[in-house]
Amino acid sequence: MKLQLQIKMNEALFLRNPESSELGKNILKHSIQLIDRTGFELFTFKKLAEEIGTTEAGIYRYFENKHKLLVYLTAWYxxxxxxxxxxxxxxxxxxxxxxxxxxxxxAQAVKDDEQTSHINEHSLHKIIISEGSKAYLTKHVGEDNKQQFFKPYKDLCAAVGQIVSECNPTYKYPKSLASTIIEMAHFQNFFMHHLPSLTDFGKEKKESEIISFLNDLVFSSIKKV
Amino acid sequence: MKLQLQIKMNEALFLRNPESSELGKNILKHSIQLIDRTGFELFTFKKLAEEIGTTEAGIYRYFENKHKLLVYLTAWYxxxxxxxxxxxxxxxxxxxxxxxxxxxxxAQAVKDDEQTSHINEHSLHKIIISEGSKAYLTKHVGEDNKQQFFKPYKDLCAAVGQIVSECNPTYKYPKSLASTIIEMAHFQNFFMHHLPSLTDFGKEKKESEIISFLNDLVFSSIKKV
DNA sequence: TTATTTTTGATAGTATTACTACCTTTTTAT
DNA sequence: ATAAAAAGGTAGTAATACTATCAAAAATAA
Incomplete structure (x- = not known):
C-alpha cells in the first residue's frame, strides 16, 4: 500500500492550488530547490520560471508574489x-x-519523505532554518495573521505547549517555552553553521548537541522544585 | 558637562562615514524613522532621499545598499x-x-539616549526586534562574517556568556544560552505584539513578563544541582 | 457532435527598484 | 589665489515585480 500524504492548505495562500496540476507541483518542487540554492532575497519568479521551463506569468497565476509562496512553504512544513x-x-x-x-x-535534519513526491523535506527544512522567520517578520504580519496564514505554526506551538503543561501543570510559561524551543531548534542550527561563536557546538557541528542543549534548557525549566 | 558618545564602527560597512557630515547623520536619523515606519522590505533609498530632501545618489555615496545600512544600524545598536x-x-x-x-x-524598551542626538534608540530597538535577524539571515552571511560585520553582536553574546559562566562555571552551554536570551528577548516581544498566542503574555503585553520568563528560563538552567 | 465556456499557458508590456556614470558646486589645504 | 578633494545633483540602465492581453487546449453543456 502506498499512502499519499496531502496537507490541507489555507486557500488564501494561493490563487490556484499548486497541488492540482503538474505546473503547480513543479513550482513547489523547483521553488524549494531554488530558494535553498540562492536564498530568498535573490530568488525571483523569473528565475523560477526559467528553471521550470515556463514563464513568469505562469507562476503568478498560482502565487500572488514570492512572499506568499514562502508563507505557503513554511505553512506546509x-x-x-x-x-x-x-x-x-x-x-x-x-x-x-x-x-x-x-x-x-x-532539531534533527529531516530525511526526504517518500510520501510527498514533489516536496523535498530536507531542502525545505534548510529553508525553514534560513528563511522561515521572514514569513512573519513583516509589517503586514497582522493582516496575514488575520487570514490565518500562521495557523499551522501556532497549532504546532500550542501542541508543544500542551505537552509542556502535561509535564508540569504549574509551569507558568508553556507557550513561550514552546516558541522558544521551536525557534532555537532552528536558530542554534543556523548559528552553529554560520556564526559558530554564538553557540557551544562550533567544533563538532552536530545536531545531537543542539538537542542536548534544548533538553537541558527545557527540563531544567519545567522541573518541579 | 555634556558627553558625546561615539561608537567606533567597522569601516567596511560604509563607503563614507555617516557620522562625518550632516547628510550622513540625516541618513542615519531618517533611515531609522523610515524603516521603523515602513518595514525593511518597503524601505528604499529613493524614499529615504525624498524624506531627507536629497537624492538617491547621495545616499549611495554613504552606503553600498540598504542591506549594508541595516547591518550598520544593527551593529551600532x-x-x-x-x-x-x-x-x-x-x-x-x-x-x-x-x-x-x-x-x-x-528585554526592556529603550528610552532615547540624549548622548546620541541623531540616533533614536527607541525606534532603533523596534527595528532590531522586527528586522534585526535579517541582517544575518542571508546567503552571504559567511562573507559578511569574515569582514567582521557581526563582531558587536558576537562580542555582546560573548560578554553575556561570560557572566553565565561566572554564575555557574560547570554549565555546559553558556554561549548558546546567551544567544537564546538575546534572540528571545526580541522574539518574545515581537510575538507578544503580533502573534500573541505564541506567548503567555498576550493579554497584559508587558515587557516585565518577558523579563520574568527569561529570568526563570536562565536561572533554572544554570542552577547548580 | 458541436458550441461555449473555462482553464492553462505565452507575449508584451509598465512602474518601481537598485544601482552607475558623469557633471557641478562647495570646502579645504597650500 | 589656486588646486584638489569632498559633497551633492542629473540622468541614465538593468533587473524586478508585477499586469493586461492574447491564444491554445481542455472541460462542459446543448
Missing part, C-alpha cells in the same frame, strides 16, 4: 511537522518522553 | 547596548545580579 509529531508520539503516554521526541524531531 | 551593559553593571560583583540586569536591559 509546519503542517507536515505536526503530522510527524502526532504520528511519531502516538501511544507515548509519558509527556516527558513525548517532549524529548518532539525536541528531536524539531 | 549592539555596540551601544554593550556599552550600556558595561556602564550599568559596573561595580556589580555578584554575577547573578549582573545577569538579571543584563536580561532587563535586553
Amino acid at each position: 509546519w503542517g507536515w511537522l505536526e503530522f510527524q509529531i502526532i504520528f511519531q508520539t502516538n501511544n507515548i503516554k509519558d509527556p516527558i518522553i513525548k517532549l524529548k521526541k518532539v525536541i528531536k524531531l524539531l | 549592539w555596540g551601544w547596548l554593550e556599552f550600556q551593559i558595561i556602564f550599568q553593571t559596573n561595580n556589580i560583583k555578584d554575577p547573578i545580579i549582573k545577569l538579571k540586569k543584563v536580561i532587563k536591559l535586553l
Whole structure:
C-alpha cells in the first residue's frame, strides 16, 4: 500500500492550488530547490520560471508574489511537522518522553519523505532554518495573521505547549517555552553553521548537541522544585 | 558637562562615514524613522532621499545598499547596548545580579539616549526586534562574517556568556544560552505584539513578563544541582 | 457532435527598484 | 589665489515585480 500524504492548505495562500496540476507541483518542487540554492532575497519568479521551463506569468497565476509562496512553504512544513509529531508520539503516554521526541524531531535534519513526491523535506527544512522567520517578520504580519496564514505554526506551538503543561501543570510559561524551543531548534542550527561563536557546538557541528542543549534548557525549566 | 558618545564602527560597512557630515547623520536619523515606519522590505533609498530632501545618489555615496545600512544600524545598536551593559553593571560583583540586569536591559524598551542626538534608540530597538535577524539571515552571511560585520553582536553574546559562566562555571552551554536570551528577548516581544498566542503574555503585553520568563528560563538552567 | 465556456499557458508590456556614470558646486589645504 | 578633494545633483540602465492581453487546449453543456 502506498499512502499519499496531502496537507490541507489555507486557500488564501494561493490563487490556484499548486497541488492540482503538474505546473503547480513543479513550482513547489523547483521553488524549494531554488530558494535553498540562492536564498530568498535573490530568488525571483523569473528565475523560477526559467528553471521550470515556463514563464513568469505562469507562476503568478498560482502565487500572488514570492512572499506568499514562502508563507505557503513554511505553512506546509509546519503542517507536515505536526503530522510527524502526532504520528511519531502516538501511544507515548509519558509527556516527558513525548517532549524529548518532539525536541528531536524539531532539531534533527529531516530525511526526504517518500510520501510527498514533489516536496523535498530536507531542502525545505534548510529553508525553514534560513528563511522561515521572514514569513512573519513583516509589517503586514497582522493582516496575514488575520487570514490565518500562521495557523499551522501556532497549532504546532500550542501542541508543544500542551505537552509542556502535561509535564508540569504549574509551569507558568508553556507557550513561550514552546516558541522558544521551536525557534532555537532552528536558530542554534543556523548559528552553529554560520556564526559558530554564538553557540557551544562550533567544533563538532552536530545536531545531537543542539538537542542536548534544548533538553537541558527545557527540563531544567519545567522541573518541579 | 555634556558627553558625546561615539561608537567606533567597522569601516567596511560604509563607503563614507555617516557620522562625518550632516547628510550622513540625516541618513542615519531618517533611515531609522523610515524603516521603523515602513518595514525593511518597503524601505528604499529613493524614499529615504525624498524624506531627507536629497537624492538617491547621495545616499549611495554613504552606503553600498540598504542591506549594508541595516547591518550598520544593527551593529551600532549592539555596540551601544554593550556599552550600556558595561556602564550599568559596573561595580556589580555578584554575577547573578549582573545577569538579571543584563536580561532587563535586553528585554526592556529603550528610552532615547540624549548622548546620541541623531540616533533614536527607541525606534532603533523596534527595528532590531522586527528586522534585526535579517541582517544575518542571508546567503552571504559567511562573507559578511569574515569582514567582521557581526563582531558587536558576537562580542555582546560573548560578554553575556561570560557572566553565565561566572554564575555557574560547570554549565555546559553558556554561549548558546546567551544567544537564546538575546534572540528571545526580541522574539518574545515581537510575538507578544503580533502573534500573541505564541506567548503567555498576550493579554497584559508587558515587557516585565518577558523579563520574568527569561529570568526563570536562565536561572533554572544554570542552577547548580 | 458541436458550441461555449473555462482553464492553462505565452507575449508584451509598465512602474518601481537598485544601482552607475558623469557633471557641478562647495570646502579645504597650500 | 589656486588646486584638489569632498559633497551633492542629473540622468541614465538593468533587473524586478508585477499586469493586461492574447491564444491554445481542455472541460462542459446543448
